[in-house]
Amino acid sequence: MEKIFTIVILIVLFILPSSVRASQEAGSSATLSPQMTEALVDAYVERSIKRMVISEVLNKYNAPLASEVDGFMNACMAHDIDCYLLPSIAGLESSFGKYTYPQSHNPFGWGGGYIIFDTWEEGFMVVAKGLSENYIARGADTIEKIGPIYAASPTWTQRVRFFQNEFDRVEAEKKGYFHELALVSL
Numbered sequence: 175m176e177k178i179f180t181i182v183i184l185i186v187l188f189i190l191p192s193s194v195r196a197s198q199e200a201g202s203s204a205t206l207s208p209q210m211t212e213a214l215v216d217a218y219v220e221r222s223i224k225r226m227v228i229s230e231v232l233n234k235y236n237a238p239l240a241s242e243v244d245g246f247m248n249a250c251m252a253h254d255i256d257c258y259l260l261p262s263i264a265g266l267e268s269s270f271g272k273y274t275y276p277q278s279h280n281p282f283g284w285g286g287g288y289i290i291f292d293t294w295e296e297g298f299m300v301v302a303k304g305l306s307e308n309y310i311a312r313g314a315d316t317i318e319k320i321g322p323i324y325a326a327s328p329t330w331t332q333r334v335r336f337f338q339n340e341f342d343r344v345e346a347e348k349k350g351y352f353h354e355l356a357l358v359s360l
Contacts, residue, residue, distance in 0.1 A: 221247065223352070224257045227345045231337075232261065237270030239281060245295035249302035255310060260298055262317070262337035266330065283325070 225243055232240040239246075239261070250257040260282070261270070267283035268274045271294075274281050279291040282301045291297035305320070314320045317338060321331030 219352075221251075223345060223348050226348060227341055228257065228261055230344055231341055232270055235265070235270050237272065239264060239271035239294065242271075242294045242298070245293075245298045248295065249298035252299065253302040253306040255302055255306050256338075258338050258341035259305065259317070260302060262334045262341065263301075263324075265337035266333045 225247055228246055229240065229243045232243065246260050247257060249255075249260060263283075264270050264281035267287070268281035271281040275287050275290075278287065278289070279294045279297045280287055280289055281294075281297070284297070284301050284304070289300075291300060309315075309320050309323060314323055317334050318331050321334065324330065327333075
């Protein structure tokens with residue numbers, strides 16, 4: 175954990191000098207306000223924590239998708255969906271990629287699991303876009319609202335919610351740890 179905190183601090187140190195250097199070269203129009211800098215750092219830290227959480231949970235399950243955390247993150251950010259929704263669905267539908275139609279790169283059961291994608295990230299992007307446009311944008315913006323549309327099983331929602339809760343629990347632990355670490359550093 176200390177290693178992760180050190181990495182975050184180093185990144186912050188690299189971001190701040192970049193804004194100073196840019197303002198020297200481009201004048202005041204390139205200067206980031208303290209609020210903008212803080213917002214950028216907060217967003218980066220939030221994404222970093224989510225990335226760590228997804229990695230930790232997938233590794234706990236010895237998931238084939240453990241090396242695909244960036245693909246999950248890219249898809250959720252590109253389509254503005256909860257970063258834990260796709261991995262939660264993949265956890266239920268394929269045990270995080272363990273049980274898929276061979277070479278389908280479809281851990282979501284999308285199209286009955288028979289739709290073939292060339293790569294995991296392509297599958298993540300297509301499903302994230304489909305969830306965003308065909309579910310969330312039409313009001314199905316929670317697992318409980320998505321479930322009856324997405325799957326025939328009446329227990330789908332509870333089982334996806336199980337994984338979502340696990341991601342949320344691990345995130346709360348990480349944030350608590352970083353909060354305590356920050357207090358000790360003061």
